[in-house]
Amino acid sequence: MLSNLFQENSEVLFDRAMTSAGPLDSVLCSPVPLSIECKMSPPCRHCWWRAMSNYNSDFQRLREPKEVIRRIAELANTGIHRILLPSGWLGYELPEWFYNYVHRVKEEIYKLDTNIEVFATCGPLSQNSLNSLKEAGLDGYWCGIEVPNEKLFHKVRPGDSFKARLETLNYVMAAGLKLWSGFLFGVGETEADIIWGLELMKSLPLDSFSLTPYKQYPFVEMEKLPSANLYSWARTAAIARIYLGTVNSFTSPDFITWGLRAGINSFLPVFPEQGQIELVSKMRSTFTRDKIYLGNY
Numbered sequence: 001m002l003s004n005l006f007q008e009n010s011e012v013l014f015d016r017a018m019t020s021a022g023p024l025d026s027v028l029c030s031p032v033p034l035s036i037e038c039k040m041s042p043p044c045r046h047c048w049w050r051a052m053s054n055y056n057s058d059f060q061r062l063r064e065p066k067e068v069i070r071r072i073a074e075l076a077n078t079g080i081h082r083i084l085l086p087s088g089w090l091g092y093e094l095p096e097w098f099y100n101y102v103h104r105v106k107e108e109i110y111k112l113d114t115n116i117e118v119f120a121t122c123g124p125l126s127q128n129s130l131n132s133l134k135e136a137g138l139d140g141y142w143c144g145i146e147v148p149n150e151k152l153f154h155k156v157r158p159g160d161s162f163k164a165r166l167e168t169l170n171y172v173m174a175a176g177l178k179l180w181s182g183f184l185f186g187v188g189e190t191e192a193d194i195i196w197g198l199e200l201m202k203s204l205p206l207d208s209f210s211l212t213p214y215k216q217y218p219f220v221e222m223e224k225l226p227s228a229n230l231y232s233w234a235r236t237a238a239i240a241r242i243y244l245g246t247v248n249s250f251t252s253p254d255f256i257t258w259g260l261r262a263g264i265n266s267f268l269p270v271f272p273e274q275g276q277i278e279l280v281s282k283m284r285s286t287f288t289r290d291k292i293y294l295g296n297y
């Protein structure tokens with residue numbers, strides 16, 4: 001089925017993807033970063049966080065618990081559905097402070113009487129760490145496979161372990177956490193690699209999926225590789241939508257125009273103070289209505 005979809009005409013793909021996504025609610029997710037500390041050595045050759053730390057010194061530090069809690073309170077009644085607690089890779093065993101932060105965040109959400117979900121992402125982890133995150137109250141964990149080809153994975157992420165990421169997917173499920181996964185698009189992978197990656201995604205009980213278009217950033221080893229072509233990315237995201245069915249498919253609001261065309265229903269990072277909740281809602285409803293209208297011609 002998948003290779004047939006790759007041969008399909010783009011208009012057919014986009015129409016099918018949009019029709020599948022139409023009835024799905026949006027999940028809007030806001031990041032509340034904890035720390036950019038990262039033990040990956042050598043670091044990943046495309047790392048956005050490393051690129052940004054050349055421009056923003058505030059990027060480098062561990063957020064104080066009170067700052068994190070203040071941000072949760074700000075997000076509580078904005079219409080955000082999910083909070084993501086990201087950090088760099090802190091090792092397979094998370095430090096104790098991480099569980100304390102999750103616990104404090106969940107307590108605050110309970111106090112504020114909202115049903116915002118809390119996910120975390122900090123790379124491959126042990127079963128023990130994921131069990132402890134679940135005990136601390138975490139709802140779900142995002143572990144991408146990042147590059148759906150082991151050889152290419154090690155070129156792009158020389159310090160990372162492909163095997164550990166695959167194991168982490170199983171550990172997330174075993175811990176009873178919701179699973180968010182996905183991979184990058186446009187780092188040199190082939191169609192066969194993408195098919196392999198999507199088949200793996202289909203075999204998992206995914207709550208959420210991200211096909212992240214590679215973006216070119218300065219001061220990292222891959223700074224010369226051009227950003228992913230958005231038309232090709234949208235075609236592949238549309239194939240993923242058709243193939244993966246009703247799984248929440250995420251992209252950044254920066255790519256909302258192509259994302260809506262590709263059947264994407266969910267967005268990260270969403271910053272309510274920048275009007276992005278209204279923007280997503282307005283663009284999604286206009287796109288669905290007008291697209292159906294145009295389709296009647």
Ligand code: SF4
Nearest residue numbers: 038040043044047088
């Ligand atoms: S694990 Fe994440 S933060 Fe660390 S180097 Fe890789 S991309 Fe950057």
